[in-house]
Amino acid sequence: MTTPFDVAVIGAGAAGMMCAAVAGQRGKSVVLIDHSAKLAEKIRISGGGRCNFTNIGATPQNFLSQNPHFCKSALSRYTPQDFLALVKRYRIGFHEKHKGQLFCDDTSDDIIEMLKAECDLGHVDWRMPCGVASVGKDGDLFRLETDSGEILARHVVIATGGLSIPKIGATDFAYRIAKQFDLKLVEPRPGLVPLTFDGAGWQPFVDLAGIALEVEVETGVKKERGYFLEDLLFTHRGLSGPAILQISSFWQPGASLTLNLLPQIDVAGTLIEGKTTLKKNLGNLLAQWLPTRLADGLLKANGFDGAARIADMPDKELRKLGEALNRWTIKPNGSEGYRKAEVTMGGVDTRELSQQSMMVTKVPGLHFIGEAVDVTGWLGGYNFQWAWASGVAAGQSI
Ligand code: FDA
Helix, strand or coil: CCCCEEEEEECCCHHHHHHHHHHHHCCCCEEEECCCCCCCHHHHHHHHHCCEEEECCCCHHHEECCCCCCHHHHHHHCCHHHHHHHHHHCCCCEEECCCCEEEECCCCHHHHHHHHHHHHHCCCEEECCCCEEEEEEECCEEEEEECCEEEEEEEEEECCCCCCCHHHCCCCHHHHHHHHCCCCEEEEEEECCCEECCHHHHHHHHHHCCCEEEEEEEECCHHHCEEEEEEEEECCCEEECHHHHHHHCCCCCCCCEEEECCCCCCHHHHHHHCCCCCCCEHHHHHHHHCCHHHHHHHHHHCCCCCCCEHHHCCHHHHHHHHHHHHCEEECCCEECCCCCCCEEEEEECHHHECCCCCEECCCCCEEECHHHECCEECCCCHHHHHHHHHHHHHHHHC
């Protein structure tokens, strides 16, 4: 009989490499299996090639989950400062870009190489590329049928991520294993994703593609409410940019978004108050506040004549314009889907897992970590922080 490993980690991405390194450095025998020929492609493409590897201000409030308290334990035991200390130990240059987001100065490869070196320190045994056909449980042992033969292990950690970007190897493996062991799933859906609009309804905005500006965006009510002040980007099919990626994780199909395109200006109030002093026409005035192409497009889309003199316009019309710019309410018809989504929301229901060890309560030895689990971070380094923290939690418990 082959000697069982202490742990088989399936998925050598962010969470899987971290978990394997931690368990290995604690003296456990670890085999790390990935079906892909290229290591950690998602880390490589992240952050525009510079990997936004954590957010220095990350708190549990920056994560969405049906069970919002679950992530607290792992996040408090492995913090952004802990990961930063590792990055500094490897002398990887980094900088803060925006709102606590830390990026590599040079390339994401530095993070991949660092995690690989950490795995080497833990004498991790690699199987890659290597598909896993099945995971069975035989008493206290797990039996894996793989492309490189049978592997036995006392613990199995599923770290195969979510469904986003299938062309670089994303699969539903984690969900299939969850179903096999009769675990509840929170329905997966694309998150941090551009939103699309009905073709005919979007027609007036198609020519605005490429325009970016800072906006306020909100959706939902009470606990489900999302609000962000970030950059918006018009695309040919809809809206993107950080503001939309952030709000997409809160958006429910059928719901509307409300956008304030001029957060610093009360448009109706300013126009009505300034009727006698503002000598300009609508088009010229708006062009002071917004890119000209956007000002023209928005006036046209809302049925206003850019040549109209503000002084001649009834207050009711100015209020209507104010509403269109300060409270633009639009209903997406969908999203760009997993092809463009940065993350998958939902996943293995955390009520099935121990927050200490990420182990399935009713299947001793089986763990789920990273994006496969129903914990999704905002845009800005939070998702990697969850991958590191959940990987460490499992790696320390085995
Ligand atoms: P991850 O996807 O990293 O790893 C899963 C691994 O499992 C892969 O190596 C895959 O090949 C393997 N696998 C899948 N199915 C398998 C199977 N059936 N058998 C064997 N192996 C299998 N986050 C952030 O915090 N900062 C950022 O800058 C970015 N940027 C970013 C850009 C883009 C374009 C995307 C798509 C995503 C991001 N993210 C991000 C999100 C971040 O990349 C993501 O949340 C983490 O990589 C999740 O880590 P995991 O280890 O859970 O999965």
